[in-house]
Amino acid sequence: MMVEPSLVLFYVASAITLGGALGVVLTRNIVYASFALLAAMMGVAGVFLLVFAEFLALVQILIYGGAVVIVLLFALMLTRLEDFQNLTDHRQWPIAAVISIGLFALLVTAIVTTSVRTTEPQSIDFETLGETLFTQWAIPFEVASLVLLVALIGSIVLVRTDGDRD
Incomplete structure (x- = not known):
């Protein structure tokens, strides 16, 4: 074999x-x-x-x-590492375990009950993909870029030192 x-x-x-x-x-x-x-x-x-x-x-x-x-x-x-020194409280793990098991059961149920349809794969080149991305999907693409920009600004605000927050 x-x-x-x-x-x-x-x-x-x-x-x-x-x-x-x-x-x-x-x-x-x-x-x-x-x-x-x-x-x-x-x-x-x-x-x-x-x-x-x-x-x-x-x-x-x-x-x-x-x-x-x-x-x-x-x-x-x-x-700053000292901000995270008191995060050793593990009282929430039973709730997290129950939620995780429930989500896993939901995922297994969704996989088992969903029928899979097969289709012929279609070949799309990068030029067609780029053209579609910037014409038909331009607005969702820009929304995604704005979300990334907000995340970047938020991360900059979070990592500033206390002296810079005045």
Whole structure:
């Protein structure tokens, strides 16, 4: 019995994604969690490549794998650690566990009850995608850019020192 190379690559990318996600959740060091998040995002990009979604893989690597992790690391470097010293209260974990189990059950139910329709994949080049993005989807694109701008301004306000807040 011959094993398909694409199936092996899918399992490798899935293992990287799941390992990175577990690293994000289970590690206590936030820097290690950031690098685990980077590994998880790269695994997702690998899955996108395996299903021939090159644009999504590129966006996954550039935006999520690069920019989000770098912004998180910069925020960690610029945040005053003494503000977070008293955050060791773990009384909310039972409520979080119940909510997580409920959401997981809802997700499994949605996956099991949804029928999957297959369609023929259509090939779209980057030029057509860019033209559609800036003509038909121009307003949602600009709204997304405004949301990112507000998030950037909010992060700048959060990392300012107390002397700058006058």
